[in-house]
Amino acid sequence: MTRILKDQIKRLNQIGIALTSETHLPSLLELIVREARNFTRADAGSLYSVDRNQLRFEVAQNDTLAARKNEVYESFRPYPMPLDKTSIAGYVAITGKTLNIADVYELTGREEYRFNPAFDERNRYRTRSMLVVPIRNQSGEIIGVLQLINSLDENGNLVVFERRQEDLVASLGSQAAAAIENARLINAVHDIFAALVRYSASAIDARSPHTAGHSRRVATYSMRLARAVNEETNGVLANVLFSDKELEELNYAAWLHDIGKIGVREELLERVDRLSSSDMELISTRFEAIKLAVARDFERQKNELQYSKETDHFELERRLREVDEDMAFIRRINKAKNLTSEEIRRVRELQGKIFRNARGEVRAYLSEEEAHHLSLPTGNLSGMEFQEVQGHVLQTLNIINKIPFTKDLERIPVIAAAHHEKLDGSGYPLGLTAPDIMIQARILGIADVYDALTATDRPYRGAMPVEEALGHLIEEAEAGKLDRDLVDLFVRKKLYEGVT
Numbered sequence: 001m002t003r004i005l006k007d008q009i010k011r012l013n014q015i016g017i018a019l020t021s022e023t024h025l026p027s028l029l030e031l032i033v034r035e036a037r038n039f040t041r042a043d044a045g046s047l048y049s050v051d052r053n054q055l056r057f058e059v060a061q062n063d064t065l066a067a068r069k070n071e072v073y074e075s076f077r078p079y080p081m082p083l084d085k086t087s088i089a090g091y092v093a094i095t096g097k098t099l100n101i102a103d104v105y106e107l108t109g110r111e112e113y114r115f116n117p118a119f120d121e122r123n124r125y126r127t128r129s130m131l132v133v134p135i136r137n138q139s140g141e142i143i144g145v146l147q148l149i150n151s152l153d154e155n156g157n158l159v160v161f162e163r164r165q166e167d168l169v170a171s172l173g174s175q176a177a178a179a180i181e182n183a184r185l186i187n188a189v190h191d192i193f194a195a196l197v198r199y200s201a202s203a204i205d206a207r208s209p210h211t212a213g214h215s216r217r218v219a220t221y222s223m224r225l226a227r228a229v230n231e232e233t234n235g236v237l238a239n240v241l242f243s244d245k246e247l248e249e250l251n252y253a254a255w256l257h258d259i260g261k262i263g264v265r266e267e268l269l270e271r272v273d274r275l276s277s278s279d280m281e282l283i284s285t286r287f288e289a290i291k292l293a294v295a296r297d298f299e300r301q302k303n304e305l306q307y308s309k310e311t312d313h314f315e316l317e318r319r320l321r322e323v324d325e326d327m328a329f330i331r332r333i334n335k336a337k338n339l340t341s342e343e344i345r346r347v348r349e350l351q352g353k354i355f356r357n358a359r360g361e362v363r364a365y366l367s368e369e370e371a372h373h374l375s376l377p378t379g380n381l382s383g384m385e386f387q388e389v390q391g392h393v394l395q396t397l398n399i400i401n402k403i404p405f406t407k408d409l410e411r412i413p414v415i416a417a418a419h420h421e422k423l424d425g426s427g428y429p430l431g432l433t434a435p436d437i438m439i440q441a442r443i444l445g446i447a448d449v450y451d452a453l454t455a456t457d458r459p460y461r462g463a464m465p466v467e468e469a470l471g472h473l474i475e476e477a478e479a480g481k482l483d484r485d486l487v488d489l490f491v492r493k494k495l496y497e498g499v500t
């Protein structure tokens with residue numbers, strides 16, 4: 001074995017190792033063409049993939065054209081070509097034969113394929129020698145074509161590709177095939193996993209119209225914020241740069257952050273009002289009965305009190321209006337987020353009020369249970385229920401801790417589980433403080449609060465106007481709960497715009 005051949009085989013092995021470590025498909029294809037060109041000292045090279053009945057142009061490299069710095073040359077456009085024997089690449093893809101052509105302009109005309117000079121003409125380039133090899137996978141199928149153009153000798157003169165290069169490039173082709181199939185497989189597994197995550201999260205969100213689409217939007221806001229951080233050139237955020245893997249990690253964490261809500265009772269997710277709509281209907285019917293009772297009582301009293309006719313009418317109207325006002329009050333506070341002590345007192349008053357129904361039984365305006373829910377001072381959930389809802393974070397952690405993420409995605413559980421933590425320690429479930437809350441979790445927290453405030457798919461409570469929601473974020477930042485720089489970036493760059 002000559003020394004040159006030994007060196008080349010050694011080099012081929014090195015290339016094989018380099019190829020298997022690249023799993024990003026477009027970069028891998030670029031690498032294959034570059035290595036094959038280095039190997040054969042080719043000025044240009046292209047790679048086509050076979051896609052059913054088409055040839056897809058994946059990579060085009062051309063040193064001569066790239067060196068014409070001040071000139072715009074035809075940039076690479078991935079367009080498909082029909083898979084047939086009329087083109088050189090098509091011929092190789094169909095027959096599986098290697099073509100080593102000395103000069104494409106000197107073809108005899110008896111070949112089944114033709115050279116298309118259009119590219120040369122448009123770019124003032126002269127294609128001469130060409131080495132075209134099929135790329136076969138392990139089952140012998142042709143999955144692509146590698147086309148090397150214009151071999152140069154040591155002095156940069158155009159020469160013909162050497163015969164012995166054919167075999168070496170062919171074996172490079174089969175290494176490339178293994179790497180391409182590997183990358184495709186990894187991508188497919190990725191895609192399946194990503195689709196499964198999106199599907200599960202969306203299905204859980206859709207259990208309640210209150211949360212439908214929430215995880216998807218939180219992921220969108222989080223990614224926008226993280227990319228904006230990467231673009232920052234001023235302030236503390238200028239020092240933060242998320243890698244592609246870190247962005248992917250954050251994206252998964254955002255999609256999965258509320259997956260633990262699967263363990264929260266549906267009625268609690270639904271509970272945007274203090275009382276359910278069926279409870280409210282019950283009260284509303286009762287208040288109609290109360291009005292009848294008021295009218296009945298009045299009728300009886302009237303005979304006893306002997307009012308004038310006008311006073312009669314006026315007095316009855318007044319009493320009925322009072323009942324309507326009580327009902328309107330109940331409807332209003334049912335949707336209110338926070339209650340004043342005056343409002344709580346009025347609820348208790350209504351609980352103490354009684355009437356006599358059509359059967360003559362004494363009933364209260366509001367049951368104790370109803371009054372209890374209506375008068376919860378903050379939020380619409382009782383203490384126990386609130387704990388159940390808060391528990392979703394631990395459930396999220398339990399669920400995603402069971403997913404065997406690869407090393408570069410291993411912080412997904414930690415990021416997701418901290419989405420309700422606040423920098424001042426007032427969040428949950430752990431009450432972490434600033435130094436223990438990763439910037440990714442801070443981003444996720446802001447995205448989560450913003451979407452919770454502005455989601456338009458809430459059935460009863462209207463969406464909060466954008467300005468008001470931003471005001472709320474700013475207040476939380478000023479109170480030391482949310483990250484000030486991140487909130488500022490979110491507001492300044494209008495990262496909330498156009499998300500539906």
Ligand SMILES: [Fe+2]
Pocket residue numbers: 257258392419420448
């Ligand atoms: Fe949450």
Ligand SMILES: [Fe+2]
Pocket residue numbers: 214218257258448
């Ligand atoms: Fe959330």
